[in-house]
Amino acid sequence: MSAVDKRFKSLGFNVGIPSLVFVRSLSRDCMLVVEGERVKGFAEYRYTFYKTRYLPDGRMTSLxxxxxxxxxxxxxxxxxxxxxxxxxxxxxxxxECEKVAQ
Structure with missing residues (x-):
């Protein structure tokens, strides 16, 4: 497990794809997501952090x-x-959430 995976795990996230996808449920219909992707022009992965809500049938209602x-x-x-x-x-x-060093 990479250091990034360990950091997100310590913040309560589930590791979907190591070093790329991290998910934390806030409630039955709301979750926080961090997704990484390769972007041309950057040597490292670039990440997007968002919150999403779903209806009980699985349809996304907000992002x-x-x-x-x-x-x-x-x-x-x-x-x-x-x-x-x-x-x-x-x-x-x-x-108990680990403080992330700046």
Whole structure:
């Protein structure tokens, strides 16, 4: 397991495809997703961080993109910050989350 996979796992994400797809359910119909992809002109993977909602039948109802085409370092920092905000506002349970170094 790579360091990136371990970081996301420590933040409560499930690792879909190692180093590429990370998913965390916030509720029955809402989840946070981080997806990586190769982008021409960059030596490393570029990542997109978004929140999506689904209807009970599986259809997507909304998609909110927080970051797009960013380095993993920036995305990890933003994800940790977003989860901290959710904990402070009591939208998710208080949990021991590793602080991501800047």
């Amino acid at each position: 909110k993109v927080y970051m797009e085409n960013q380095s993993i370092k920036r995305v990890l920092h933003r994800v940790a910050s977003f989860l901290s905000f959710l904990e402070r506002t009591k939208q998710i349970e208080q949990k």
